[in-house]
Amino acid sequence: MNTLRPAVVIGAVALAGLGVAPALAATAAKPTSLTLKASHTSVAPKAKDTLTATLRSGRTAVANESVKLEKRAAGAKSWTLVSAKTTNAKGQTSWSVVPGTKKGQKEQYELVFSGNKSYKASHSSIITVTVS
Numbered sequence: 001m002n003t004l005r006p007a008v009v010i011g012a013v014a015l016a017g018l019g020v021a022p023a024l025a026a027t028a029a030k031p032t033s034l035t036l037k038a039s040h041t042s043v044a045p046k047a048k049d050t051l052t053a054t055l056r057s058g059r060t061a062v063a064n065e066s067v068k069l070e071k072r073a074a075g076a077k078s079w080t081l082v083s084a085k086t087t088n089a090k091g092q093t094s095w096s097v098v099p100g101t102k103k104g105q106k107e108q109y110e111l112v113f114s115g116n117k118s119y120k121a122s123h124s125s126i127i128t129v130t131v132s
Helices: 004-017 020-026
Strands: 033-038 049-057 066-073 080-086 092-097 106-113 127-131
Touching: 033 106, 033 127, 049 066, 049 106, 066 092, 080 092
Parallel strands: none
Antiparallel strands: 033 049, 049 092, 066 080, 066 106, 106 127
16 A cells, blocks of 8 residues: 555656646736826816826836726715726826816826736826816
8 A cells, every 4th residue: 555655746746847836826917016197296277187107017017908097086986987008018008188177176096907817906096186
């Protein structure tokens, strides 16, 4: 009966040698981070502002992934989808937005990356642009 145990150990070593364990580890999704920056935090009524997004996994840019920009009036609870764009080779994309038409309005923005098999989902911090 002891003769079977070495065969089991040899079989496990053989499977590890075939790359079974590394293949399982390679399927784990990598964490991501999203940054969102506004060219201006304060704009004139009806003026455009540029929002820039960067998607990264560690220090590596994540290219060719869809990132959604959402907005809401400051203080509101629900978000509205502005649009989705695909990141470039540097993991970046940008939007031109008009935060409001009247002085005192404040618009908040955030980014959402839904994730996939390779990368985990993430959200940016919320930024506020004020109409002044």
